[in-house]
Amino acid sequence: MSFKYNFLFFVCSVFFNIHSYAQDIALTKNLLDTEIEKKSNRYKNQKAFAKAQVAYLNKEWDSTLIFTAKQLNISNNNDDLINYCHFFRGNAFNQKKIFNEAEKEFLKVSESFPFYNLTKMFLGTIASEQKKFEKALSYFIEIENYNSRELQHIDKLNIQENIALCYMGLGKLQEAEPYFKSVIEVQKKKQDTIRLIGTYGNIANLYYERYEDTIAIKYFTKAYELSKKTKDFYSKYTAAANMSVVEENRRQYKLALTYQLEAQRWKDSVNNQSKIYEVAKIEKKLAVEQKQKEVDVLEAENKVKVAQRNGILVSALVLLALLGASVYFYREKVKSNKIITSQNEALDSLNATKDKLFSIVSHDLRSSVNALKTSNRNLVSNLETKNIDKLGGLLNSNSAIVNGAYNLLDNLLNWAMLQTKQTYFNIEEHRLFMLVEHVAFNYQALFAEKNITFINTVSKKGKILADQESLKIILRNLLDNAIKFSDLDGEISVYSSSEEDNYIQLIIEDCGLGMSEATRLELLKETSLLSKKENEDIIGTGLGIQLCKSMIKKNNGKFSIESQLGSGTKMIVSLPKPSIDGQS
Template structure:
């Protein structure tokens, strides 16, 4: 989530409009952004501006509780969480098991162990029913620590072991590290030092993996700077060579007989042209051979990134000019333009990473029962500020009874790309709907519909072809490579699903995603 961008857009809306409901939403988004950035004082201030008539005021109470818990104000946190613990979670964005977990932690810190056990046990049972692996690991660790600090090792250790085994199935480095570290402590207390050492090494390995992940972008930035430096050296060498050629040509012309000046000049340029053509032809043949061995994704990404960087370079030049002239209105437009360019480049890199992991079979892929409406709500929540910015009328009516058998991460990538396209290709004041079609015996059908640019029949058929070739852009004003569409098609096939498209130019597009139904859900 781009919390800084959320803060910028929400402040822009606060400065423009004085509608109470819109101001509540802006303060809400700002409060959540500050909370996720761990700026608790600022988060509490922003949430305090929200009126009690706000549609999601229970969410505000939940976040007040989280802030109090982070600040070790456990009694105050309990008051907030107890106020909302019986709320209907379908109307809000927090889950009841998260509230139970937080209440249990408050009682644990207050050393009210019986109450802590009651709520933490309820939370773990609810997570087991919902098959929420990440939340289940956290609840097992909390129960284990509850018993462990009371020296009830026989009750604590099974929960430590459950959390450790479940951590093998998730991607969260933090949970993997915590589970391994706790197992190391358990084995050390058992005096089983060889096994404790094994867990310690695993803990350090996950710690190093997290550090390596944080260094990826720094390394990429260094590589880019190195490439630019090397290219500048080549430019300097070519400039020196050109100067030498110019001097040679001038010397030849001066020393030549005036009678043969025209003839000599013609012959010289003709020979230079033939020579340059040979060099160009040789270089072309070499480049053709090199390009034939490169992955098509490389050329696409390099082109789009170069376009984005060039656009940023041009825009930054205008930023400097307008900053000097104090043209703040134009500065605001340029800053939002830069944000859009950076967001597009980030989405391209994110799709490229997932595509590369998919092609090299390095990505984590685990199919399980997923509550479709929960996945859709999680994705759409991140895009509501973008739709609000374009004044798009958004409706979601996904069936609460649909459970699909799919990989959670890849399903989120699919929905995120199609929703992003719907927003990107929609005009101001457009409409976007996400809803369910009646399920069949084997499949659940999720539809993402917009009233955007649409496409002709030839483009629609081209997009549905079983091919690795990337789609061509139909509108030069909209940034896109087609990589997201190909990634979605590949992930849908891997999840044994189907894709269909219904579209009409200047009317809109309807994306229909068929996903295998989870039939054993009770």
């Protein structure tokens, strides 16, 4: 609402007019704004108007113009709303110093508008801004005599002062004088020092115009004196500058210079102040920018946070998957560990068995070799004493020892070959009788030694499917056993029977020691490799019988034992027959 003192009076081209005072005006303005806000609030439901109102109150003039234009474009607005719109627009144009447009807008405001007087005031100021003093004067005089309630926040002093200024502008100094004087009176009462200084300046100018220099100088001096009491730099500057001009005109150059310097000082202060304002503005701008930056930073942070959150979510999922996978693999590992452990145990026990086998085999071999050593020593001593008769017996016993050791080694070799699957193994058709004959042929000497009768009554037609060499190993072991457990003058018979359809049973029967049921079961057990040495002399490693069992199994055969302690043993090997068409 800077409709006051906006026009300058140039008496000597350096006379300064007095400006409005922010504090004072702001107060009035605030009151007015509140009033306008209150009264216009009932149109809040109109969106554009609501926005326009907010913009107006916030002094965003461009926005005000845009939104009011929008609101005006809408049909069926009521008059009051239209008045508000024009009022806002007028004021906005006025603030933007587009006076022609402002005047147009204000003129559109109808008399029913609550702030119509205010509109007139605006029109007056606009006219005076355009130096159309007469027109302005008519507006001002129109509202001059209204009482304060009708004037609504318009300071009557302002009107009077403006009238005075208008008269001055028109050169009607006589008419201006009483207005100034009445204004001064009121201002004095109010102790409104700053405005008083301004008014003193104006009235001084008036007298100066009328060349009543003495009175003018009195007012100038008054203004100057008063200005010393205020803190308003602009008032001080104006007063000092006026004094300087006055003194210069009175040719008091020295004084004029002093005032000039003072004015200059105050002007600098004003500049400083405005600089401070500018600086404050810049600071504000900077602060806003800073805030904006902070907002940006926050936004960026938010983005980063979102990204982080997503990242965390993804990594959580990945971790979960990893966890699942590791749990799965851990369980698998535990499972396989269990298997491995059980396998280890099995292997350990097998290894222990093997070690035991080693110890027994080596023990047997050592005894054999030791016996051979002793026997050889006897042989040598008998040879030295030419005791020829004993040599034969010793040699026989030597060969028996060697034979036993050989059989043991042979079984050991075959066992190893069987375990490592290095042997050639080929199942073919064979005549059982022939194979028995072949094997028995090597035992003739042994039979003779023990005077054992050997009878082979295996069917000559009987054919079986087997691997030749492994079957021979089986037969050798069974015959060894039969001989071992037979008494002197015993009988060993080998015969076949074909009770089962697809098998031929080969039975090796002796009339020797026989065995207990426990021993029998022990021998037939799947895994027991070594039977206990119940009888050091004749019970061996058990390797032979184990080898037999393994090889019979590999030949797809079956093995069983029938025995009675003291009356002999039957070892029964069942081997598959070739199929009827004779093909193996």
